[in-house]
Amino acid sequence: MFSGLKHIFRPLSIFYLLVVYIFASLIWWSYLLLDKNNQLHNTQLMVYEQQFYEQKGKNAGAFEETLVFQKLNSKKQRQNWMILGEGIVFLIILATGTIQIHRALRKEIMLNRQQRNFLLSITHELKSPLAGIKIALETIKGRILPEEKKELLTGNALADVERLGTLVDNLLMAAKIENESIQLASQELDVLALVKDIFRLYSNGLGKDHQMLLISNDPIYVSGDKMALMSIVSNLIENALKYSPKGTKIEVSALAIKQQFRFSVSDSGVGISEEDQKKIFDKFYRVGTEDRRKTKGTGLGLYIVHELVRKHGGNIQIDSEVGAGSTFILDIPLSKHSTNEEKASQNTQSSPQVKGAIS
Ligand code: ATP
Ligand code: MG
Numbered sequence: 001m002f003s004g005l006k007h008i009f010r011p012l013s014i015f016y017l018l019v020v021y022i023f024a025s026l027i028w029w030s031y032l033l034l035d036k037n038n039q040l041h042n043t044q045l046m047v048y049e050q051q052f053y054e055q056k057g058k059n060a061g062a063f064e065e066t067l068v069f070q071k072l073n074s075k076k077q078r079q080n081w082m083i084l085g086e087g088i089v090f091l092i093i094l095a096t097g098t099i100q101i102h103r104a105l106r107k108e109i110m111l112n113r114q115q116r117n118f119l120l121s122i123t124h125e126l127k128s129p130l131a132g133i134k135i136a137l138e139t140i141k142g143r144i145l146p147e148e149k150k151e152l153l154t155g156n157a158l159a160d161v162e163r164l165g166t167l168v169d170n171l172l173m174a175a176k177i178e179n180e181s182i183q184l185a186s187q188e189l190d191v192l193a194l195v196k197d198i199f200r201l202y203s204n205g206l207g208k209d210h211q212m213l214l215i216s217n218d219p220i221y222v223s224g225d226k227m228a229l230m231s232i233v234s235n236l237i238e239n240a241l242k243y244s245p246k247g248t249k250i251e252v253s254a255l256a257i258k259q260q261f262r263f264s265v266s267d268s269g270v271g272i273s274e275e276d277q278k279k280i281f282d283k284f285y286r287v288g289t290e291d292r293r294k295t296k297g298t299g300l301g302l303y304i305v306h307e308l309v310r311k312h313g314g315n316i317q318i319d320s321e322v323g324a325g326s327t328f329i330l331d332i333p334l335s336k337h338s339t340n341e342e343k344a345s346q347n348t349q350s351s352p353q354v355k356g357a358i359s
């Protein structure tokens with residue numbers, strides 16, 4: 001019972017209660033005013049009618065045809081329209097204000113929830129690699145171990161350090177994007193070579209239990225920031241691996257199409273509902289709640305990807321179905337160098353060719 005009362009008196013409920021009260025009283029007062037106006041009009045009509053017949057006698061004709069009657073009638077109509085008009089304007093302003101406040105409050109609540117989720121996940125993301133490193137170091141320090149065991153422990157500890165490094169990089173990148181202090185270089189890059197390097201790293205590491213496939217064609221040149229492009233490519237590949245079961249296929253493609261660098265990552269994983277597709281590029285947004293999720297993360301990856309793609313003059317789209325998998329497709333304009341090369345190659349071949357497929 002008390003929890004019900006607590007719910008009723010939550011600030012949002014009080015706000016909605018107040019809005020309903022204002023709407024109801026506005027309609028009630030408008031009705032009362034109209035009614036009073038009509039009553040006043042009828043009383044005036046009675047007085048003038050009485051005066052009319054007293055002055056002119058019973059055979060003076062119909063009072064309804066006199067100028068006084070018509071003037072009183074049009075005055076009543078004008079006043080009724082004024083009351084209605086003012087009521088409607090007030091209602092529109094009130095409704096617009098309520099909708100704006102409702103949206104702002106909901107956004108604030110969502111952000112709060114996401115930040116709480118973020119704090120829970122970041123604590124875990126920081127604690128687990130640190131614990132791993134600590135155990136590895138204590139084991140190496142306290143015992144004389146065979147060389148292979150030592151190798152395994154140091155390898156695991158280094159992987160944990162790598163994980164922490166990526167996390168800190170993502171946090172720094174997000175903070176820089178947030179306060180607009182990020183300075184992106186604009187250098188001519190062979191983006192295909194960059195994709196191939198990252199692809200190789202993942203297919204030998206995190207993605208060794210997936211069937212990873214790379215589709216690419218000739219070198220692709222983009223004028224951009226190397227670190228930012230690396231972050232975009234690795235975040236998308238890492239997500240595909242994180243959110244699809246082992247053994248399934250991950251298809252990465254890097255092609256030059258219509259003067260754009262088209263990069264896509266396709267998986268056959270859990271997929272994303274239409275509702276969540278609208279939110280996954282928001283900062284801290286993760287599908288589901290922190291206590292039910294199996295995969296860990298901070299919800300910053302796609303926010304960073306989206307912002308960096310935008311800063312490179314490109315755009316990102318998603319095609320996904322729950323249970324069937326997801327495809328993230330991004331387009332970034334090619335640099336002039338690449339565009340000229342593409343034009344030259346278009347004179348000799350009509351469509352982009354798939355040159356290499358590494359699996
Ligand atoms: P991190 O900051 O470590 O990347 P994260 O992976 O949870 O954490 P994002 O990369 O921003 O954060 O992704 C946001 C959410 O979108 C994820 O939590 C996940 O629910 C969903 N998502 C992203 N990529 C995929 C995918 N390929 N398949 C299914 N769901 C995905
Ligand atoms: Mg991610």
